[in-house]
Amino acid sequence: MTSAVEFQNVSRHFGPVKAVDGVDLTIAEGxxxxxxxxSGSGKTTCLRxxxxxxxxxxxxxxxxxxDVSATPPHLRNVNTVFQDYALFPHMNVRDNVAYxxxxxxxxxxxxxxxxxxxxxxxxLDAYGxxxxxxxSGGQRQRVALARALVNEPRVLLLDEPLxxxxxxxxxxxxxxxxxxxxxxGLTFVFVTHDQHEALSMADSLAVFNEGRIAQIxxxxxxxxxxxxxxxxxxxxxxxxxxxxxxxxxxGPAEWASLRPxxxxxxxxxxxxxxxxxxxxxxxxxxxxxxANGTEVAALVPAGQPVPEEGATxxxxxxxxxxxxxxxx
Amino acid sequence: xxxxxxxxxxxxxxxxxGLFWRHPRVLLALLLTPPLLWLGVVYLGSxxxxxxxxxxxxxxxxxxxxxxxxxxxxxxxxxPSNFDILVRTVIMxxxxxxxxxxxxxxxAYYAARYARGHWxxxxxxxxxxxxWSSYLVKVYAxxxxxxxxGIIGWAAERTHTSWIIDGLLSIPGLEGSSLSTSPLxxxxxxxxxxxxxxxxxxQAALERVPTSMLEASADLGATRAQxxxxxxxxxxxxxVIAGSIFTFSLTLGDYIIPQIIGNSANFIGMAVYQLQxxxxxxxxxxxxxxxxxxxxxxxxxLARRMGAFDAL
Numbered sequence: 001m002t003s004a005v006e007f008q009n010v011s012r013h014f015g016p017v018k019a020v021d022g023v024d025l026t027i028a029e030g031x032x033x034x035x036x037x038x039s040g041s042g043k044t045t046c047l048r049x050x051x052x053x054x055x056x057x058x059x060x061x062x063x064x065x066x067d068v069s070a071t072p073p074h075l076r077n078v079n080t081v082f083q084d085y086a087l088f089p090h091m092n093v094r095d096n097v098a099y100x101x102x103x104x105x106x107x108x109x110x111x112x113x114x115x116x117x118x119x120x121x122x123x124l125d126a127y128g129x130x131x132x133x134x135x136s137g138g139q140r141q142r143v144a145l146a147r148a149l150v151n152e153p154r155v156l157l158l159d160e161p162l163x164x165x166x167x168x169x170x171x172x173x174x175x176x177x178x179x180x181x182x183x184x185g186l187t188f189v190f191v192t193h194d195q196h197e198a199l200s201m202a203d204s205l206a207v208f209n210e211g212r213i214a215q216i217x218x219x220x221x222x223x224x225x226x227x228x229x230x231x232x233x234x235x236x237x238x239x240x241x242x243x244x245x246x247x248x249x250x251g252p253a254e255w256a257s258l259r260p261x262x263x264x265x266x267x268x269x270x271x272x273x274x275x276x277x278x279x280x281x282x283x284x285x286x287x288x289x290x291a292n293g294t295e296v297a298a299l300v301p302a303g304q305p306v307p308e309e310g311a312t313x314x315x316x317x318x319x320x321x322x323x324x325x326x327x328x
Numbered sequence: 329x330x331x332x333x334x335x336x337x338x339x340x341x342x343x344x345x346g347l348f349w350r351h352p353r354v355l356l357a358l359l360l361t362p363p364l365l366w367l368g369v370v371y372l373g374s375x376x377x378x379x380x381x382x383x384x385x386x387x388x389x390x391x392x393x394x395x396x397x398x399x400x401x402x403x404x405x406x407x408p409s410n411f412d413i414l415v416r417t418v419i420m421x422x423x424x425x426x427x428x429x430x431x432x433x434x435x436a437y438y439a440a441r442y443a444r445g446h447w448x449x450x451x452x453x454x455x456x457x458x459x460w461s462s463y464l465v466k467v468y469a470x471x472x473x474x475x476x477x478g479i480i481g482w483a484a485e486r487t488h489t490s491w492i493i494d495g496l497l498s499i500p501g502l503e504g505s506s507l508s509t510s511p512l513x514x515x516x517x518x519x520x521x522x523x524x525x526x527x528x529x530x531q532a533a534l535e536r537v538p539t540s541m542l543e544a545s546a547d548l549g550a551t552r553a554q555x556x557x558x559x560x561x562x563x564x565x566x567x568v569i570a571g572s573i574f575t576f577s578l579t580l581g582d583y584i585i586p587q588i589i590g591n592s593a594n595f596i597g598m599a600v601y602q603l604q605x606x607x608x609x610x611x612x613x614x615x616x617x618x619x620x621x622x623x624x625x626x627x628x629x630l631a632r633r634m635g636a637f638d639a640l
Contacts, residue, residue: 052546074549100548104549
């Protein structure tokens with residue numbers, strides 16, 4: 001398979017700040033690729049390097065095999081859905097969507113027809129005459145999507161596109177985006193700080209930390225076998241066990257990750273701890289136990305007894321659930 | 329002891345704040361009454377008086393204002409000698425506005441998009457500083473700069489480019505013995521004096537155009553020129569219009585610059601000054617003064633028609 005986007009040892013330094021530092025990355029054509037990380041981790045800068053709004057201070061970027069280091073944004077066949085949507089407030093929805101075709105010189109009736117087609121695709125057929133200010137956040141998001149897709153880009157870049165939507169709408173849009181990507185067979189590159197969003201939507205994802213890629217792989221690989229403590233903590237909200245605790249639990253003296261849902265409370269076990277906090281989640285209760293100075297979370301499914309705060313308990317897990325991450 | 333649910337009022341300020349919270353309109357009335365009185369009586373009132381005067385006419389024999397409604401005074405405006413003044417002033421104001429817009433845009437754009445920290449402070453200082461010194465001093469300074477023996481003439485002579493100035497001064501309508509006695513000089517000084525009033529609103533408008541708009545337009549394939557025409561200019565247009573209202577109306581009303589610089593041809597402001605003073609023809613002075621108001625109203629209506637305020 002061809003790679004849609006390829007980063008070769010790419011860096012973007014702002015003076016002493018290394019926003020992106022030596023990133024190697026390959027995004028396969030037709031994939032839904034997520035860039036996940038906390039704010040300031042370099043994921044958005046990477047996206048802007050692809051669109052051309054940032055220039056790399058080192059390394060090479062290729063889009064479908066072509067080096068783009070000398071290509072300005074308006075000549076790159078990639079389009080972006082901006083975080084704040086960046087719809088033009090003085091144009092109606094139809095002209096917003098048709099903008100890319102207009103600047104490329106397409107005639108009025110033809111570009112309006114194409115814009116209407118795209119608006120139908122995002123289920124906004126009847127909204128062409130409205131101004132962006134008259135739309136809800138979710139509708140604006142769809143307009144931004146239609147405005148990018150109408151140009152038939154080779155790669156679609158999405159910068160936290162769902163960040164401003166409420167939970168219900170966000171979940172609906174996640175499904176819709178995914179369906180749209182499958183239907184169009186387009187390469188989507190998606191930036192998010194929401195691990196659930198990244199895990200549920202992406203075919204593969206890169207986890208960013210401090211300007212570097214901490215791990216790259218499929219959602220399952222990343223969730224089940226985090227490469228570093230950072231990934232385990234950020235992606236899975238996994239328990240990160242220091243070497244002493246791993247050994248006390250019967251493993252080797254290595255750092256290990258243990259998912260809360262694979263951890264259960266037990267009457268007896270090698271390590272006992274005190275219940276520090278309870279958090280009711282609806283589908284279950286998250287019980288935080290302090291054992292040997294480390295906080296370990298266990299997920300107790302709904303319907304099972306939950307200990308009280310301050311109680312002493314042991315905990316158990318399937319041996320396969322313990323993922324080792326080395327001695328340091 | 330636990331704290332009370334309602335804290336005791338500490339004095340007059342607390343009681344007043346409470347009063348305003350219970351009756352928001354009281355505060356509004358207190359805030360608005362003085363400025364509304366000022367605006368209503370002093371501004372609009374005197375404007376109405378002016379309008380009224382313009383419908384009176386002067387008795388040609390006695391020189392006394394007859395308080396009868398007539399359109400005779402407005403008819404006098406259309407006399408060739410008076411109409412020339414109107415046309416000359418409007419053309420000058422339009423040229424000054426266009427030149428100020430062209431000069432101001434790059435400066436305002438730089439200040440809004442790129443200047444940070446010290447550079448921003450330097451920008452504000454550079455734009456405001458000329459406003460702090462006396463208007464008359466600046467105009468007289470320009471008279472010297474533009475005079476035949478002034479720095480421009482001197483520099484032109486030394487660089488053997490005097491023929492450019494001579495050529496400009498021989499264009500019909502712009503004649504003069506030097507720049508300071510030519511309408512070109514009047515134009516240059518008007519541009520200099522009013523430029524800050526164009527830069528500041530433009531800069532404020534450009535600052536409100538989010539960077540992501542420019543990025544979106546480039547992302548969708550627009551060149552710089554296309555982005556400027558389709559995104560930057562329409563979004564900054566309210567600021568450009570605001571600035572042009574300043575430069576246009578200030579030029580329409582000014583009576584000092586054309587007196588000191590240029591060929592002493594009459595402008596609206598000068599006509600008003602002479603008519604209400606030496607000539608004692610208040611109605612005609614009022615009629616002259618109404619013209620800029622009408623022109624500005626037409627200008628604003630046109631700008632609105634063209635969608636200049638759609639982005640507000």
